[in-house]
Amino acid sequence: MNNNLRQNLIRCFIAVELPQSIKEELSSYILRLKQINRNIKWVNPHSIHVTLKFFGEIEPYEVEKVGGELQNCKGIVNPFALKITGSGAFPNERRPRVFWLGLQQDERRSLFRLHEWIDEQLEPLGFEKEKRRFSPHLTLGRVKHPDDFSNVFEYLKEHPFEPATLTVEEIVFMRSELKPTGAEYTPIQKFSL
Numbered sequence: 001m002n003n004n005l006r007q008n009l010i011r012c013f014i015a016v017e018l019p020q021s022i023k024e025e026l027s028s029y030i031l032r033l034k035q036i037n038r039n040i041k042w043v044n045p046h047s048i049h050v051t052l053k054f055f056g057e058i059e060p061y062e063v064e065k066v067g068g069e070l071q072n073c074k075g076i077v078n079p080f081a082l083k084i085t086g087s088g089a090f091p092n093e094r095r096p097r098v099f100w101l102g103l104q105q106d107e108r109r110s111l112f113r114l115h116e117w118i119d120e121q122l123e124p125l126g127f128e129k130e131k132r133r134f135s136p137h138l139t140l141g142r143v144k145h146p147d148d149f150s151n152v153f154e155y156l157k158e159h160p161f162e163p164a165t166l167t168v169e170e171i172v173f174m175r176s177e178l179k180p181t182g183a184e185y186t187p188i189q190k191f192s193l
Helices: 003-008 020-036 060-073 110-125 150-158
Strands: 010-017 040-042 049-058 080-090 098-104 137-143 164-168 170-179 182-192
Touching: 010 060, 020 040, 020 137, 020 150, 020 164, 049 060, 049 110, 049 137, 049 170, 060 110, 060 170, 060 182, 080 110, 080 150
Parallel strands: none
Antiparallel strands: 010 049, 010 170, 040 137, 080 098, 080 164, 098 137, 170 182
16 A cells, blocks of 8 residues: 555454553552563553454544544443453464453443444444454553463462452543554544443
């Protein structure tokens, strides 16, 4: 692709942001994990979020269309609670690529319903539905080099992240800019539920 055309593309995703208090708890937790293993690129705790849909790089007119569709999210689900609890690794503990914290939904499965609604609304605009099963989580770190990660799994089991609950009242259409220091996220638009 021509570099000039590429510069116009916007890398973006739809997410649920975390409250500052939880980001600070995650910051302390990740700091302890960093001391255990350096072959994991631990994420910046202040950029941790729940991804609902990742687009990659799309055209500015597509960003506008997505924003237009998301205006209709009000009332699809009522504000709901998510509990951060449990941990693990994708694809599995034998060959971890991503370390994560789990999310427990409310009994109405509001996060799943919201994710499905987003997929259905955006499919007619040319954005394919996610083929993998939606597995909501918070990414803690990504594996840089193969290693023995038993110490990390041991720490996660012996010192679990203290369960925390957040109330989801809005979704955020977010821009992601890749910089040498890591991805930087800025809201394009926020939509109340």
